[in-house]
Amino acid sequence: MNPTIIDVAKLANTSKSTVSRYLNGLPIKKETEEALKKAIKELNYHRNENARRLVVNKTQTIGIVVDSIANMFYSSIFKGIEEVAKENGFNCVFYSMTSNKYTESYFQNLVFEGHVDGIILISFMKRDVKDLLEIANAGIPVVVFGDTAGVKDLVSVDVDNYYGISELVRYLHRIGHQKIAYISGPKDAAATECRLAGYLETMEHLGLTVNPNWVVPTDWSNEDGYNAMNHLLTIGDFTAxxxxxxxxxxxALRAVQERGYNVPADLSITGFDDITLASWTYPPLTTVKQPFLEMGKKAASELFKRMGNSEEYISERHLLKPELIIRDSCRKISNPVMR
Known part of the structure; x- marks a missing residue:
């Protein structure tokens, strides 16, 4: 028969309750902890998770649902979530929506069926209002990462996209740029509207004119940035x-350089995100850094608050500020414009 905690307690010369405390991550005496580790190893003991769940009515697991596991930004978010989960004695299970046909509201069944104690829904795409309303009304421990489609009865975490773009516009303005073109994003990305609003409204606030032809949509790929920049170069009359x-x-940087222009001598370029490659381009790219690790930690912390006191927990949207990263792709100017 498989060894039990009674066997472990007997070999370690301690009580069953002490073994239980140790297995559940609660503090015990150092010498007792060492004795238990030795006994568990000697007996090759593995606790019965199903039995434990029946006793405590918890899985000690949180579910993380993502729209696509391949998104390059998710690794830092996952790390932040896992750090907080580990501190609370929880495991993480990951679910990718690309491997099934279900909407996000389907995954609330993970809580109802006792597979996890709470879930974090992660997506950078625009969400369906009806789907999120169903989640909000279910009353389960859940944190939404990204777009909330205007649904207020949810705990959510996101980056302040408006602020990030506004900081870039203000930085360019501080170093002398008044004519600033904008490469926008895809319609189905939740951040696109916020970032575009940050550009348009900050330009207006600073008294800067926006030429509608300077705003070009893309799918956020390298190729579309290249094409957008080639299009903008046929229009000209901007410095950044x-x-x-x-x-x-x-x-965009490649398109400019292929045409024989120099960045930043002839034209300044900024990005948004601070991906690893941004510091390896020539010249290194000025951008804003998304705090993905901190966002992951915040999402997990909010989820554990929700799981601990769901009746009194207040729904709130937490927007974390990105950080301006100044490198070498922008220069201070007086008045010249690119034509």
Whole structure:
């Protein structure tokens, strides 16, 4: 028969309750902890998780649901979530929506069926209002990462996209730029509207004119950034280009350099995100850094608050500020414009 905690307690010369405390991550005496580790190893003991769940009515597991597991930004978010989960004695289970046909509201069944104690829904795409309303009304421990589609009865975490773009516009303005073009993002991305509003409203607030032809939509890929920049170069009359993500900024940088222009001597370019490659371009890219690790930690912390006191927990949207990263792709100017 498989060894039990009674066997472990007997071999370690301690009580069953002490073994239980140790297995559940509660503090015990150092010498007792060492004795238990030795006994568990000697007996090859593995606790019965199903039995434990029946006793405590908890899985000690949180579910993380993502729209696509391949998104390059998710690794830092996952790390932040896992750090907080580990501190609370919880495990993480990951679910990718690309491997099934279900909407996000389907995954609330993970809580109802006892597979996890709470869930974090992660997506950078626009969400369906009806789907989120169903989640909000279910009363389960859940944190939404990204867009909330205007649904207020949810705990959510996101980056302050408006602030990030506004900081870039203000930085360009401080170093003398008044004519700033903008490479926008795809319609189905939740951040696109916020970032575009940050550009348009900050330009207006600073008294800067926006030429509608200077705003070009993309799918946020290197190739689309390259094409957008080639299009903008046929229009001209600007000194800087603010790309709404780093990938389009890198594509734009290549287009400019292929045409024989120098960055930043002839044209300044900025991005958004601070992906790893942003510091390896030539010149290194000025951008804003999304605090993905901190966002992951915040999402997990809010989820544990929700799981601990769901009746009194207040729904709130937490927007974390991105950080301006100044590198070498922008220069201070007096009045020249690119034509």
């Amino acid at each position: 280009v603010l790309a709404s993500n780093d990938e389009t900024a890198i594509g």
